[in-house]
Structures are given as structure tokens and as C-alpha cells.
Amino acid sequence: MKFERFSSQAVFLNRENIDTDQIIPARFLKVTEKVGLGSALFADWRSDPAFVLNTPDAANAKILVSGANFGCGSSREHAVWALCGFGFRAVIAPSFADIFRQNALKNGLLPIVVNAPTIAMLPANAHFTVDLLDQTLSVDGDSRILFPIDSFSKTCLLEGLDELGYILKHEAAIAAFEKAGTRA
Template structure:
């Protein structure tokens, strides 16, 4: 898993509320246990027309969206069924972070375990971000995980919460198992100290 410290990127704005995991990655693409290639099917039902050609009206198909690593989504992002394929698809497209006012718990946990940072901001901060980046999506936004802040192009900042364990894992680029393996020496010392 790639570590996450500070990320500066332009932003893709998806002002849709209640985006569920079936919209993020439709069920027909869940037959694989491999992460590779899922980015091509991210938001497939919105991104492609019935004939399979790209929908020119969908935001991910616009030239200004290419290379963006931050998704600014509407309220209640990632709701619906549990599928780890949803953060896999977002990461596969190139996103490293999703910002919303609320992010569904199961999606949030799956995202954190795979290196995708879910950022929750207040409704007021979200409205401000939406207005700013809807007008100028090319403006850079910096996400600083160590300080848990968003830094806007105008110099203003917004803070966001994250639990300390998830933050540690993201900063070190490890999942839960990787974190445990990093403590192997300490675990071995503890086991050696136990009475036989």
C-alpha cells in the first residue's frame, strides 16, 4: 500500500448525494478478486453510454478531470452494500482521497485499509469547497495528513478527523496486517518473556 502524507492535486467535483457502492462499481464487475483494471469501470453506468462509448457529459470523461487525485463528492458517499471493490476502483482510476460531509462506515473502513483517505468536513466547509471547485476545478487543493488539514489555494485551511490507528497505517503505507508484522520483534520479545 502506498503511504499517504501530503497530497496536492486538482479536484473532480461530483455534486451527487447518496452515491452508493453499486454506482461506484456496479455489481457486474465484482467477479474479480484482482484490483487491476477496476478503475476502467469506476462509475461505469454514468461514465459510459449504452453503446459503450464515453459519456461526454460525465465529469470523469472531461479533459480537466484527468490526473486529479481528489474527489469532492456530495453528502453520504459510499453508502449501500459492502464491497472492497469500490475503493479499489477509485484508487485504480487514480484517486487518493474522497471528501464529503459524511462517508458511510463500511466504505470508510474499506477505503482506509486500501490507502484511500476518506475526508469528512463540516457542511459549511463542504459548501465552500463545492462553490470554489465547481467554479475553478483546476485550483490545487492540498491534503496534509500529519496535520489533518486541507489547504486551499487561497491559503485558508479546514481540519478533518481521523482515528490515530488509521492515520498511522496510512502514513506508513501499511494495512492492519502490515502494522502487526512491523511489530514482529516486539511480539517475539514478549513471547520469550513468558514463563514456559
């Protein structure tokens, strides 16, 4: 699936170190499918009716804004599947945990790194536009914020490139590596 420019409101979670046990508690990991996990997203926090994901606006939001070190903890890709299942296409945070970031990119969920002071100034009810080609986040059609992404990940997302397909194109190199070592 190709990653295209989109606009949406955002949901704000003003909290650092949001771990994968919060994003999807372990009791939801007994599934054998990737789909249908949107309802498990932040399941424990959502038991509070006032939690931001329970507000009507959240249902249409495609962007989640968080504090630093988002997605720390386990390697469960279910965390990303749950975010995607709920309808999120991007997470904005000052930093991401390494494994979460990798998992997100592999599922078309864009991790957008924006520094904490800039995040603090994002208006809550604004309309955000995410443009991966330009690597910009714009707020109400204005004040474009540039965000970084490595060129490989960017190309994979924009062209919907399949990573496994990319690896398997290097079959000759893999076979040569196995032959050269004692790995054959």
C-alpha cells in the same frame, strides 16, 4: 505504501448517498484481481459524455468531492479499488458509510470529512493540498481546513503500516483468548 502530502485539482459530484452500485456496478465484480478497475469507476454515469469524470481535467484529479453518506450500500472493496485505479487518493464528503470508510483506509484512500457548508464553498478550479500529518486541506495554498482522523488510522496511513501484521503480532493474546473460551 506511505501516504504522503499531495496537491491536485478536485472532481465535484454534487450528490448525496452515492452508493457502491454507482461507484462500480455489480457486473464488474466478477474479477479475481484488485487492479484494472479504474475503467469501471462510475461506469454507468460515464456513458454520459458530459459526466464530470469524462472531462480532460478529471484524468489528473486525485481528489473526489461528494455529498453526504458517500459509499453507502454494499461492502464491495472493488468500489475503493476502482477509485484508486482511476487515480483518486482522497474523497471529501460530509459523511461516509461505515464499511466504505474502513475499506478506503485499508487501501490508502483517505476519507476526508468536511461539513456540507464548507464543501459548498470550495472553489471548483482550485488547487487543493492534502496534508495528513497536519490533518489539513488547503485551497490554493491558503484557507486551511482541519479534518478529523483517528490516530491509529493516521499512523497506519503515514507509516504504511500493515494491519494484518499488527493483528498477528497479538498471536499470544489470540491464542489465550481461544484457550480461555470454548473456542480452541
